[in-house]
Amino acid sequence: MKRSRIPLIVAVICFVFLYLPIIVLVINSFNGSRFGSVWGGFSLKWYARLFSDREVWFSLRNTLIIAVSATALSVVLGTLAAFALHRYKTRLQVLHYTLIYTPLVVPDILMGMSLLLLFVSVAMPLGLFTILLAHVTFCISYVAMVVLARLQDFDWSLMMAASDLGAGPWTSFRRVLLPLIMPGIVSGGLLAFTLSLDDFVITFFVAGPGSATLPIQIYSMIRHGSPPMINALSTLLLVFTFTMVWTSQRLMRRTT
Amino acid sequence: MEEFLVFDKVSKSFGDVQALKNVSLSVKKGEIFSLLGPSGCGKTTLLRVAAGFERPDSGRVYLDGEDITDIPPNRRKVNTIFQNYALFPHMSVWENIAFGLKVAGMPGARITEEVNRMLALVHMEDQARKKPDQISGGQKQRVAIARALINKPRVLLLDEPLAALDLKLRQRMIIELDSIHDEVGITFLFVTHDQGEAMSLSDQIAVMNEGNVEQVGTPVQIYEAPVSSFSAAFIGDANFFEGMVSRVEGADYSRLSIEGFPEVLCFNDQPRSQGDLVYLSVRPEKVRISRDRPRDDERVNMVEGAVEDVIYLGSHTRYWVRVDQYRLAVTRQHQRFQLDEKPVTWGDSVWLSWHADDGFMLQRYEEKDEDLLAFLPEGEE
Numbered sequence: 001m002k003r004s005r006i007p008l009i010v011a012v013i014c015f016v017f018l019y020l021p022i023i024v025l026v027i028n029s030f031n032g033s034r035f036g037s038v039w040g041g042f043s044l045k046w047y048a049r050l051f052s053d054r055e056v057w058f059s060l061r062n063t064l065i066i067a068v069s070a071t072a073l074s075v076v077l078g079t080l081a082a083f084a085l086h087r088y089k090t091r092l093q094v095l096h097y098t099l100i101y102t103p104l105v106v107p108d109i110l111m112g113m114s115l116l117l118l119f120v121s122v123a124m125p126l127g128l129f130t131i132l133l134a135h136v137t138f139c140i141s142y143v144a145m146v147v148l149a150r151l152q153d154f155d156w157s158l159m160m161a162a163s164d165l166g167a168g169p170w171t172s173f174r175r176v177l178l179p180l181i182m183p184g185i186v187s188g189g190l191l192a193f194t195l196s197l198d199d200f201v202i203t204f205f206v207a208g209p210g211s212a213t214l215p216i217q218i219y220s221m222i223r224h225g226s227p228p229m230i231n232a233l234s235t236l237l238l239v240f241t242f243t244m245v246w247t248s249q250r251l252m253r254r255t256t
Numbered sequence: 257m258e259e260f261l262v263f264d265k266v267s268k269s270f271g272d273v274q275a276l277k278n279v280s281l282s283v284k285k286g287e288i289f290s291l292l293g294p295s296g297c298g299k300t301t302l303l304r305v306a307a308g309f310e311r312p313d314s315g316r317v318y319l320d321g322e323d324i325t326d327i328p329p330n331r332r333k334v335n336t337i338f339q340n341y342a343l344f345p346h347m348s349v350w351e352n353i354a355f356g357l358k359v360a361g362m363p364g365a366r367i368t369e370e371v372n373r374m375l376a377l378v379h380m381e382d383q384a385r386k387k388p389d390q391i392s393g394g395q396k397q398r399v400a401i402a403r404a405l406i407n408k409p410r411v412l413l414l415d416e417p418l419a420a421l422d423l424k425l426r427q428r429m430i431i432e433l434d435s436i437h438d439e440v441g442i443t444f445l446f447v448t449h450d451q452g453e454a455m456s457l458s459d460q461i462a463v464m465n466e467g468n469v470e471q472v473g474t475p476v477q478i479y480e481a482p483v484s485s486f487s488a489a490f491i492g493d494a495n496f497f498e499g500m501v502s503r504v505e506g507a508d509y510s511r512l513s514i515e516g517f518p519e520v521l522c523f524n525d526q527p528r529s530q531g532d533l534v535y536l537s538v539r540p541e542k543v544r545i546s547r548d549r550p551r552d553d554e555r556v557n558m559v560e561g562a563v564e565d566v567i568y569l570g571s572h573t574r575y576w577v578r579v580d581q582y583r584l585a586v587t588r589q590h591q592r593f594q595l596d597e598k599p600v601t602w603g604d605s606v607w608l609s610w611h612a613d614d615g616f617m618l619q620r621y622e623e624k625d626e627d628l629l630a631f632l633p634e635g636e637e
């Protein structure tokens with residue numbers, strides 16, 4: 001009996017549909033011609049131009065400042081939230097869990113809009129700080145969920161064993177609990193970093209003048225027309241994001 | 257030998273479950289002391305009280321004369337072997353064993369020396385670099401022992417340490433535990449629900465039931481002279497008959513009237529008086545079974561019955577014999593000379609006999625002893 005080829009064909013079409021634009025983008029970033037439809041020979045000039053663009057560097061600086069501080073804050077807060085969710089089982093925790101869980105399911109546009117309304121209503125000037133707050137808001141959730149999953153697998157009798165062997169609460173935490181949930185924390189952090197790095201929708205709402213992040217810069221470059229540079233920038237971002245996600249997943253897998 | 261680890265009227269409840277009811281016990285220095293009882297009787301709770309993981313609601317715990325009730329687990333000189341071993345999965349065997357000394361801040365060179373000594377004690381020298389998930393159950397057990405012993409605890413607490421091992425390994429570990437104990441001379445407090453383990457390892461056994469200590473004694477005392485019907489039924493097999501003391505014969509013996517039996521003579525291990533309601537208990541291996549009526553002896557009880565079941569068990573045979581309303585378990589070892597006899601089989605009418613000293617009387621507490629039915633001897637070992 002001959003197996004139907006239809007599933008294979010559908011799969012190929014799906015992949016082409018999903019990944020062809022990205023592949024074209026990557027190829028075009030090395031295209032010497034200004035127009036994507038014509039191959040003007042291999043060239044790195046778009047990359048060169050990209051690196052000499054002051055605004056790009058400025059937005060990259062913004063992005064990194066926000067991504068690093070949002071990651072740091074959300075790792076600490078998210079981990080603490082995960083601990084609280086795991087340790088204490090009161091009715092208030094149901095509310096807590098819902099609060100943590102909501103940003104994962106609420107559409108970005110709703111998040112961005114409501115945050116904007118909030119900042120405006122308390123007359124907070126829009127800028128790096130509001131972006132940071134917005135990013136921390138959703139990053140906490142991701143960190144908390146990843147760390148919580150890790151904690152749920154944790155065998156608490158190990159803490160008893162540590163204490164039995166003479167370790168005080170702090171030593172048990174540092175030598176036993178922390179190393180064992182560290183992969184969760186690191187992978188939550190990497191996830192938060194990646195999400196913060198390429199968030200567009202929410203950032204777009206809460207960004208003010210002079211606080212453009214890289215994704216916003218890219219958007220405005222499209223509007224003011226320099227597509228080949230965007231191709232180059234997107235390619236770099238793509239490589240970076242892939243590396244992060246890959247690392248995060250490896251860390252997650254290795255110790256489970 | 258002096259009293260070393262003492263529980264003084266320790267009680268502990270979880271909600272409305274009374275896990276320990278006024279438990280007093282004293283463990284002597286250097287001995288292997290077992291807590292033996294069915295699951296849920298409070299053994300683990302008592303061990304956790306000793307380790308410091310559970311604070312008693314009332315009562316005190318003393319170690320070597322010092323009241324340790326309020327000392328947190330990390331500052332008690334006792335160590336625990338957990339039932340699931342609780343080895344640190346992110347550390348190698350070596351690091352696991354070294355953990356206690358590192359925490360205590362011992363210099364590195366001495367740690368290395370001590371860890372190597374411990375690895376040798378438990379025969380794990382060649383596994384030192386492996387992680388816990390790369391070694392077998394028996395090896396994990398050894399690492400757990402080494403990790404606890406390296407701290408030179410005054411008392412080693414073991415919570416059903418052999419329960420997770422298969423039968424062969426368990427028997428080997430019993431021997432190994434015993435030799436480790438001989439070598440280090442540390443007091444062991446050993447929790448088990450397996451009477452075989454308790455019997456073969458212990459110097460003293462405390463039989464526990466529903467949060468109470470029913471009896472404390474050597475394995476021989478516990479087996480040969482149980483003081484409660486629970487001990488008698490839980491440890492080894494026993495036949496029970498409801499009876500009443502009809503006559504006390506001097507200080508040593510009583511005559512019992514038991515329905516369906518001729519008058520039975522039994523040794524008094526405590527003073528009895530006429531009219532006492534008792535259980536007569538006789539272990540299956542103490543009863544002799546024969547086709548012919550045994551020779552008369554004033555100290556030997558005899559009764560006629562009918563064989564209902566014969567179960568051949570290799571080293572011995574178990575017979576179930578009907579005598580009036582009772583079904584007695586009787587075991588007989590196989591001996592060469594018996595092979596000539598015509599074997600006792602199903603439906604035979606036989607004589608059962610046992611010496612008056614081999615039975616023992618237990619006070620009949622009315623309702624509680626209903627539970628004895630749960631512990632009647634079973635068909636096989």
Ligand SMILES: Nc1ncnc2c1ncn2[C@@H]1O[C@H](COP(=O)(O)OP(=O)(O)O)[C@@H](O)[C@H]1O
Nearest residue numbers: 270273274275294295296297298299300301302
């Ligand atoms: N942390 C706890 N919370 C509630 N009940 C408990 C707890 N620990 C033990 N118990 C109860 O106490 C009783 C004795 O338990 P345990 O000491 O573990 O028995 P054993 O070790 O003899 O099987 C059981 O009824 C058990 O359900």
Ligand SMILES: [Mg+2]
Nearest residue numbers: 296299300301
């Ligand atoms: Mg237990």
